[in-house]
Amino acid sequence: MSLLLWSLIGLPLAAGALLALAGRRADRWAPLCAVAVAAATLGLATAAALRHPAVEAPLLAGLPFRLAVDGLSGVLVTTVTAVTLAVLLFSRAEFGADEARARFFGLMLLFAGSMLVTVTATTLPALLMGWEVMGATSWALIGYWWREPARTAAADTAFLTTRTADLGLYLAAGAALAAGPGTLALDGLARADEPWLSFVTAGVLVAALGKSAQLPFSFWLSRAMQGPSPVSALLHSAAMVVAGAYLLLRTGPLLDASGWGAEAAAWVGAATAVALGLVAVAQNDIKQLLAASTCAQIGFMVLAAGAGALTGGTLQLMAHAAAKSLLFLVAGAWLTAWGTQRLPALRGAARTHPVVGALCTVGALSLAGLPPLSLWAAKDVLLAGALEDSVRLYGAGLAAAVLSAVYSVKILWFVWDRPERRLREQEIPGGVVVPLALLAAACVALTPVAFPPVRDALTRYLGTGGQPAPHLWEFALSGALALAAAAVAWTWGRTRGARPLPLPSRVGRPVREWLGLERAAHALLVAPTLALARTAAAFDDKVLDRAVDALARGALGLARWTDRYAEGAVDGAVRGVATAARRLGRWARRPQTGQLHQYLAEAVAAFSAVALAITVVLVLVR
Structure with a gap:
């Protein structure tokens, strides 16, 4: 059992590291190797979801590294590996031999492997390890075409924004550690006492909202669109961006125990679903529309985590992964064929390639939430x-669901509309239809008819047999509103010809620019930080530099005074001693004649005289 789980996380991580390190020498066989590894990992994930293995390894004293697969993480590991396989199949067909394919496929496997560590972690240290590697590889993947400054700037924005929010996870870990032993396990966070419980909750919330691009962090997802389409398909559907929502679903007891965390999460999720739904409606760039809709759809998951609707949030995560990865890959195929991602320029694209258009339709209708x-x-x-x-929370969620239908139909209206002029035939990269078809089949397979967990969840809310159906009206109302909104959006587009449900100009521009969130971040965070840096630099220039200059001038002045006075006095004393020594030497040399025997005779005579004098004295004394 432990070997199964170690293999599940170790295979993609090891293969990804080897491919990334191999470099251009491995470009030829990297796609096939990556697809084979992804297929094997999917098999391991399926087995792990059925058998629920757990592993533990020593890390620190009393702080082991633990991974486990249970009901929730079992759904996630299967979803992550399935989407990864489809995305890599698409990438194998799209990425040509002139690309650094070994680096790309290696980073994609590392990214998927780190996501698997994140969703199977049962302790905060293990979670942080997967969390960090996932953030680093996402930066490298968004900036994959690193020679283009716009793409590297986008990667930096995404990385720094999520890293700022990630500090919350370190706050949570520190507070959990301070709360006492046993609270570093994810299922033990709720046992922390106040005030540590509130710190843990706040840290987890901030980290999760930042990673999942919820308000006010949503803008980084717009910049992440500079990466390759397969990166967007994996990052936005089943990997990094859903990691925060998954964390909140996993730590539901913590949110409830805090007394305020559940309500905060639910309302942030609802607000994001509505606000970013409006942003998606206003977009005329298909990738920007899909990015904004990702924030909105994940808002539903965060809302579910706060409302305690674990089943609904998990089903939303699975269905969103299939639909969104499909739509991003379709957008990537059209971008490769026509060289544009502007919806007006893609008018009639589905008519030119009906098979891809039909698959896009399945994904868009699924995203719209149409029954x-x-x-x-x-x-x-x-x-x-x-x-x-x-x-009230239900009302906000219902409004967001209506917006889902509008922006999904907006895509379909453009790509199926008759173009103003005949589109030039463009080749869709060969081999992309197979992964698109697999993802479209997943959208259909997750319906109540085909997927028992969905059917069981519906049975719970709709009742069975003689049991009452307490929520039948809600399901009917939601489905009717989605159908009505889709019909209105389609009719508006057909009659007005510009775009479905355009927003007023004074509202439309800030909405299209993602509510000015990036400008607000610059104004509230970046600008004050730079101003503080400039203040520090000015203080450094005007105070510290001047103090150093004054100290230097003082040292030079002291040196000159020392040279002029103290050193002169010392030199004079030394010269005086030398002069006196020379004079004494001259005096000592005066009696010297240079005749050694004469000095010896004089010494002997002197000593003899002294000895004679002493003898006389002694005789007289006696």
């Missing part, structure tokens, strides 16, 4: 859970 496709069931299960918690 009976996958996201309809997921949204309504979590909205039913939200209704049990708060009517």
